[in-house]
Amino acid sequence: MTYLAKSPWIIHYDASSCNGCDIEILACLTPMYDVERFGIINTGNPKHADIFVVTGSINEANREVIQNIYNQMPDPKVVVAVGICACSGGVFRECYNVAGGIDKLIPVDVYVPGCAARPESIIDGIVTALGILEEKRTKNVHSPQVTDNGRAEHPKRHAKGGAE
């Protein structure tokens, strides 16, 4: 008998998202979907959270923040990338300041595509994450401390040439 799957606490971080997916995540908390009936709470504190829900893609401003949140979460933990931008970078993936999906920086367990992802698919993604969370607990998986590895590389910036 495990309690982990009955009380998943979430931290939601908006990494350069257009707010479309964020609105859909908030919609999950409203009386219409009421995810609290599954014990899901949006904690807003990485140290209390079990599931890291990220929307939007990685850019230079938020990569440190994402790493910081991920590293501060106690094990066992899972990451859910919500929306196509978080999955792969979406329409922004060619931008000079966008590194791509969240999995370029931290290990992602569940991908929830969509633009914007619908509340039903977000809830489905989180329920899928619960299974992985439970698996990680039984196997006693220790998540790695993530450190920045891609900050200095800006091939596209050089490719444009010009000023330099």
Added chain:
Amino acid sequence: MAIVFILVAPVIGGLVAGIDRKITAHMQGRVGPSIFQPFYDVGKLFEKENAVVNETQIFYAVCYIIFMAFTGALFFAGGDLLLVIFALTLAQVFLVLGAFAANSPYSYIGAERELLQIMAYEPMVILTAVGMFVATRSFNVSEIATTTIPVVLLIPGIFLGFLYTLTIKLRKSPFDISTSHHAHQEIVKGVTTEFSGPSLGLIEITHWYETVLLLGLLYLFFGWNPLLAVVAIVVLYLIEILIDNTNARVRWQFAVKSAWLVALIVGVINLAILYFLSGGVP
């Protein structure tokens, strides 16, 4: 009775918290979690890694639950009411120390707000003990609980004042200036920001102990009629939930000022009237 409290109070406190969440959800038009959700939450927290900034935090969290359990045990064993109140304050101070132990701005703000909250309710809680003494001529909980004097009729002002501080103590809106049951993303949650896993679980269990202790204090006002006491406790707790869901949070300045004003007006006037009625015998 003390051992019964230590064993049974977390179960009752957890159930009260669960029912509270269910009723709150229904008031907001939601289905809400199971009434056993608080137990699932704490069970989950004990399955997590205990990641703390500073090892001392765990020590303070353990002290917090030990002193809260001690306070409740003292109360339910029929001990001295004044000692109960001082032990309660000591337990709260350990929570504040635990929050100050981590060098984090959120934690610091939370600790300061918790101190303000203690400052707000403390005068009225002490006046409650004084009122109990004036009404029953005893500080002993065992004597107050079994008295035949209708305590609440003698000290109605102090009773109202105690209800005012009960909202603060139970961390309900509009006085959830430090830790609320709803504002998970807000700064008021600061006091527990740096706690995680088992140490956060301990703090949750401590809150359950505290709830049962506070309901026990409420019982003392109706000690002469146990049936009435139980009905009053249930009704008053439901009113607290209603207040929680229909009020916005006030600023801490208002919380402190109003709590002191209420203590001064209803508490002191009530005591003064009793003093004059008894012909100047304190």
